[in-house]
Amino acid sequence: xxxxLTIKRIIGLFSISAKMDLMWLLRDTKxxxxxxxxxxxxxxxxxxxxxxxxxxxxxxxxxxxxxxxFMMSYSTIITGLFIMFGASxxxxxxxxxxRGQLDHMFIQPLSLKVQFITCGFMPFTGSSNxxxxxxxxxxxxxxxxxxxxxxxxxxxxxxxxxxxxxxxxRAYLVSSAAFYAPVAAEEISSTAIxxxxxxxxxxxxxxxxxxxxPLLTIxxxxxxxxxxxxxxxxxxxxxxxxxxxxxxxxxxxxIASYIFRKGLNFYVRKGSNRYVPYGFRR
Amino acid sequence: xxxxxxxxxxxxxxxxxxGVLYLLPDIIIKICTLIPLVFLWKVVMSSGVDxxxxxxxxxxxxxxxxxxxxxxxxxxxxTGWLSEGVLMRLYGRPLSVIGQLIAQTIGGWIPMLxxxxxxxxxxxxxxxxxxxxxxxxFIVSLLLCISLGFAxxxxxxxxxxxxxxxxWLISRIRAAITAVLSGTVIPIRLLPLGLxxxxxxxxxxxxxxxxxxxxxxxxxxxxxxxxxxxxxxxLWPVALIVFKKSxxxxxxxxx
Numbered sequence: 001x002x003x004x005l006t007i008k009r010i011i012g013l014f015s016i017s018a019k020m021d022l023m024w025l026l027r028d029t030k031x032x033x034x035x036x037x038x039x040x041x042x043x044x045x046x047x048x049x050x051x052x053x054x055x056x057x058x059x060x061x062x063x064x065x066x067x068x069x070f071m072m073s074y075s076t077i078i079t080g081l082f083i084m085f086g087a088s089x090x091x092x093x094x095x096x097x098x099r100g101q102l103d104h105m106f107i108q109p110l111s112l113k114v115q116f117i118t119c120g121f122m123p124f125t126g127s128s129n130x131x132x133x134x135x136x137x138x139x140x141x142x143x144x145x146x147x148x149x150x151x152x153x154x155x156x157x158x159x160x161x162x163x164x165x166x167x168x169x170r171a172y173l174v175s176s177a178a179f180y181a182p183v184a185a186e187e188i189s190s191t192a193i194x195x196x197x198x199x200x201x202x203x204x205x206x207x208x209x210x211x212x213x214p215l216l217t218i219x220x221x222x223x224x225x226x227x228x229x230x231x232x233x234x235x236x237x238x239x240x241x242x243x244x245x246x247x248x249x250x251x252x253x254x255i256a257s258y259i260f261r262k263g264l265n266f267y268v269r270k271g272s273n274r275y276v277p278y279g280f281r282r
Numbered sequence: 283x284x285x286x287x288x289x290x291x292x293x294x295x296x297x298x299x300x301g302v303l304y305l306l307p308d309i310i311i312k313i314c315t316l317i318p319l320v321f322l323w324k325v326v327m328s329s330g331v332d333x334x335x336x337x338x339x340x341x342x343x344x345x346x347x348x349x350x351x352x353x354x355x356x357x358x359x360x361t362g363w364l365s366e367g368v369l370m371r372l373y374g375r376p377l378s379v380i381g382q383l384i385a386q387t388i389g390g391w392i393p394m395l396x397x398x399x400x401x402x403x404x405x406x407x408x409x410x411x412x413x414x415x416x417x418x419x420f421i422v423s424l425l426l427c428i429s430l431g432f433a434x435x436x437x438x439x440x441x442x443x444x445x446x447x448x449x450w451l452i453s454r455i456r457a458a459i460t461a462v463l464s465g466t467v468i469p470i471r472l473l474p475l476g477l478x479x480x481x482x483x484x485x486x487x488x489x490x491x492x493x494x495x496x497x498x499x500x501x502x503x504x505x506x507x508x509x510x511x512x513x514x515x516x517l518w519p520v521a522l523i524v525f526k527k528s529x530x531x532x533x534x535x536x537x
Contacts, residue, residue, distance in 0.1 A: 031448065031451075034448060034451050035451055037455075038451040038454045038455050038458075039454075041454075041455055041458045041459070042454045042455070042457070042458040044458070045457075045458035045459070045461050045462045046458075046461075048462065049461070049462065049467050049468055052468060052472075052473055052474055052477075053326055053468060053472070055474045055475070056331070056333065056472055056473070056474040057326050057329050057331045057333075058329065058331065059329070060322070060325060060326055061325040061326075174307075181304075184301075184304040185304075188307060191307045191308055191311055192307070192311075195307075195308065195311035195315075196311060196314070196315070198315060198467075199311075199314060199315045199318060199319075202318055202319070202322050203322075204318075205325075206325040207318065207321050207322065207325055208321065211317070211318050211321050215318065219314060
């Protein structure tokens with residue numbers, strides 16, 4: 001049975017994941033270092049594209065080169081948080097569902113929710129982008145001469161958390177398809193997350209409304225770095241309130257939660273047929 | 283030759299085995315990325331900075347690059363062949379391994395060409411993009427680009443054999459490197475800080491970016507073709523020799 005869930009218990013669960021990450025780093029250092037380098041190179045290649053364009057053209061759509069750098073640093077921090085907290089397919093949850101691995105989680109004496117939140121924490125091998133992003137943020141904030149107050153730092157943390165909630169919610173929403181079509185939808189979270197990563201780094205300033213509005217409503221790519229960055233720079237886009245990302249995150253989470261629960265109920269009744277008796281995956 | 287055509291056909295069918303519907307998320311994502319990308323370039327190019335390319339050329343470059351993305355930077359099943367059980371299939375048939383990889387890859391391109399590239403090509407006038415090549419040499423350049431892409435892919439596959447269970451990491455590093463160095467996302471001539479002059483002679487620059495430059499008339503076809511031929515002549519023998527030496531080191535653990 002699940003014991004009482006306290007803050008101490010949750011920190012303890014995060015610590016277990018962190019300890020396993022450290023053990024991996026120490027036991028298989030060569031592989032772990034290559035993984036760290038791969039994460040960093042992969043992200044730099046994505047954000048450098050937009051930054052190099054801004055550098056060549058002296059800005060993009062009314063955003064200066066330093067503002068683009070600030071936006072890319074926000075994106076890099078988000079990538080870092082994503083890797084740091086999502087290392088066990090707990091954000092790419094369609095893989096867990098599609099492969100029938102939810103059954104492994106059912107036998108743990110913890111709720112699914114707690115397992116999903118705590119199981120993918122990799123602070124040692126997964127933090128390279130987070131650190132790079134923080135350094136970039138400090139440099140860009142300095143170049144932009146931003147007035148950094150405790151309130152601004154608080155809002156930065158709120159926006160980062162909001163973006164992470166949106167990433168989680170969207171991933172769980174689309175991953176619900178894997179309850180019904182485990183083979184076909186096993187990688188649907190990758191399509192939704194990795195497939196849109198490049199799009200999420202686009203500065204939407206200067207683009208027509210028919211591009212901006214769908215990316216702030218139907219698809220959440222505008223919230224991945226552009227909208228929060230503009231809010232932190234003191235210029236919320238489209239005359240919207242700075243609270244809009246929070247409202248969006250709340251609505252998306254509620255929808256995702258409802259759809260995911262329906263899928264989970266279906267899974268509990270039907271189960272998974274992915275494994276054949278001798279262990280291979282269909 | 284018939285056997286390779288049949289292999290390509292099987293690979294094409296494999297992509298749609300679960301139904302065409304399951305390709306829809308990928309197609310939607312491609313469309314949702316391409317259209318904002320076109321407008322991003324419109325915004326950027328309207329700044330008036332002279333970069334040696336007109337806005338029309340830039341839009342065509344981006345659009346064609348997206349429509350032919352699979353050919354611009356070739357990726358075969360060899361990337362994950364140690365972990366996904368591909369080896370058993372390839373070595374269990376009386377055909378050349380590299381030949382099969384090429385046939386499978388080309389066959390795998392067809393569904394996306396029909397379901398994404400063709401419809402998007404038809405609606406390109408609505409978006410304001412011209413898809414007329416500036417030079418007929420584009421076809422030759424595209425073939426050389428694909429050929430070079432296969433050679434580079436074989437070399438990365440050999441690297442994954444050498445480094446054993448690092449295929450996923452190699453694939454990530456490779457995707458990152460080729461995204462920047464191939465010029466398929468940002469044309470190499472647009473790179474700032476003098477990077478364009480340094481970068482245009484490296485082999486990745488002879489992939490998609492080179493063919494797109496010819497398509498849009500933004501590069502000298504003869505100079506580009508010469509570089510593509512040189513890199514093909516250098517890298518194919520290297521790839522074949524390295525592959526021959528690497529084969530006995532293969533360890534597959536997936537299925």
